[in-house]
Amino acid sequence: MFSSSRTLCYALLALTVSAAAHNHGRAASKEKECAAYEPAPRSNSAVATSWYAGWHSTTGFPLSKVSWDKYTHLTYAFAETTPDVRLLTLNGSNAELLPQFVSEAKKNHVKALVSVGGWTGSLFFSSNVATAQNRTLFVKTLVNFARKYKLDGLDFDWEYPGRQGIGCNTISPSDTANFLALLQELRRDPLGAKLTISAAVSIAPFAGPDGMPSKDVSAFAKVLDWIAIFDYDIWGPWSPTVGPNSPLDDSCETPDNQFGSGASGVKAWNEAGIPMDQLILGVPSYGHSFRVRKADAFVNGTDTLASHPKFDTADPPVGDSWDDAAGNDECGVAQGPGGNIDFWGLIEQGYLTQNGDFAQGVPHRFDTCSQSPYVYNTSAEIMVAFDNAQSFAAKGKFVKSKGMRGFAMWEAGGDSNDILLDSIRKAVGSY
Ligand SMILES: *[C@@H]1O[C@H](CO)[C@@H](O)[C@H](O)[C@H]1NC(C)=O
Ligand SMILES: *[C@@H]1O[C@H](CO)[C@@H](O)[C@H](O)[C@H]1NC(C)=O
Ligand SMILES: *[C@@H]1O[C@H](CO)[C@@H](O)[C@H](O)[C@H]1NC(C)=O
Numbered sequence: 001m002f003s004s005s006r007t008l009c010y011a012l013l014a015l016t017v018s019a020a021a022h023n024h025g026r027a028a029s030k031e032k033e034c035a036a037y038e039p040a041p042r043s044n045s046a047v048a049t050s051w052y053a054g055w056h057s058t059t060g061f062p063l064s065k066v067s068w069d070k071y072t073h074l075t076y077a078f079a080e081t082t083p084d085v086r087l088l089t090l091n092g093s094n095a096e097l098l099p100q101f102v103s104e105a106k107k108n109h110v111k112a113l114v115s116v117g118g119w120t121g122s123l124f125f126s127s128n129v130a131t132a133q134n135r136t137l138f139v140k141t142l143v144n145f146a147r148k149y150k151l152d153g154l155d156f157d158w159e160y161p162g163r164q165g166i167g168c169n170t171i172s173p174s175d176t177a178n179f180l181a182l183l184q185e186l187r188r189d190p191l192g193a194k195l196t197i198s199a200a201v202s203i204a205p206f207a208g209p210d211g212m213p214s215k216d217v218s219a220f221a222k223v224l225d226w227i228a229i230f231d232y233d234i235w236g237p238w239s240p241t242v243g244p245n246s247p248l249d250d251s252c253e254t255p256d257n258q259f260g261s262g263a264s265g266v267k268a269w270n271e272a273g274i275p276m277d278q279l280i281l282g283v284p285s286y287g288h289s290f291r292v293r294k295a296d297a298f299v300n301g302t303d304t305l306a307s308h309p310k311f312d313t314a315d316p317p318v319g320d321s322w323d324d325a326a327g328n329d330e331c332g333v334a335q336g337p338g339g340n341i342d343f344w345g346l347i348e349q350g351y352l353t354q355n356g357d358f359a360q361g362v363p364h365r366f367d368t369c370s371q372s373p374y375v376y377n378t379s380a381e382i383m384v385a386f387d388n389a390q391s392f393a394a395k396g397k398f399v400k401s402k403g404m405r406g407f408a409m410w411e412a413g414g415d416s417n418d419i420l421l422d423s424i425r426k427a428v429g430s431y
């Protein structure tokens, strides 16, 4: 509906323009009307948000399933960077749906953002911000994109400035400084100044020229509304043993099992100069699965699941129907199946009941150090580290106790019946 009314507006504009030899004023005012849009005002209030993965709109999570009333903001993923600084692409993300996403969000008083980048979409961030000329062009690209889709904001998901992500991103020791310069220039643009602008980041502050986490990133707090710290993919199939996808804390782990956590990430970003009320916690609605042989899965002689068992890297399990199949990635490198299982996938596969509780007869444990649940399929020899209502409640309490701005879930469609969303919202408090 939205896009047809927009098409109508432009069709009228074309008519007006062709008739406009006599009437410049009317054509100009019509053009203004088509273009008229104001982003929703930026605000300091609490944030309850998720990313909406455009490509899952046709595989089980259409817009009609979004619980709009439980969000303050929703972010459409992804507009990917391209080799041309003048272009972003929604090619992987159901571009046709974005106008409808924006209009639904507005109807529901939810602010609509688009996330730029992502794991496969960050290849050209570094070159896009490398020179003053490219930054100016990229600012124009971003602002035009926001205007075209009438967005309330932009989210930058650069994985990662100054550090390799997928494997074939362009990267430079100046990435972090150039990124800051880009954001400062974006804020000097009249529309850029009004947009809600966020960044999605790893638990380590942006890399400095030496590749190490920067000690002072406070200048980013002046240009960004908030920073969402990914507390996920901390452990996964690349890790030495099974471990939590999304540890809230790891200070009670042995030193060789400390790979960071939500708590360590929040501490690091805060100490590097981002105020607590500009930090939000990124939380996952999915888990990672591992092939763990029966002999390794249990504490010997008991039916208690072992902590950090080894897993069979030669036989990676397939996750649910949204899992990435084995194949070549964007860099052309062969990959096994991802092994990701969404919260709904854990229910569908019988690990959890419809209510999200551990299903009867399924070996499980809740690790109180990381605040993470695990389940095990004895016949398939699959162990899954994931998040449930209990772990999301712990994360919500943490957000509240630290005075953080809120939470961001990857991804809206991973939940089942809002079990996770309701749990973290309740623990954080009111919006
Ligand atoms: C997006 O897809 C279209 C159609 O397949 C193609 O023509 C275009 O080049 C793609 N754009 C980008 C930036 O990849
Ligand atoms: C600037 O952007 C263009 C792409 O539009 C790219 O080809 C060029 O390499 C970029 N400049 C630098 C120094 O990276
Ligand atoms: C159980 O005992 C076997 C044999 O002693 C050992 O190889 C294995 O690592 C033990 N498993 C755990 C989880 O302790």
Ligand SMILES: *[C@@H]1O[C@H](CO)[C@@H](O)[C@H](O)[C@H]1NC(C)=O
Pocket: 349, 350, 351, 362, 377, 378, 379, 380
């Ligand atoms: C465990 O895996 C088997 C296949 O080996 C499957 O039939 C069964 O449904 C799975 N159970 C759970 C709880 O995932």
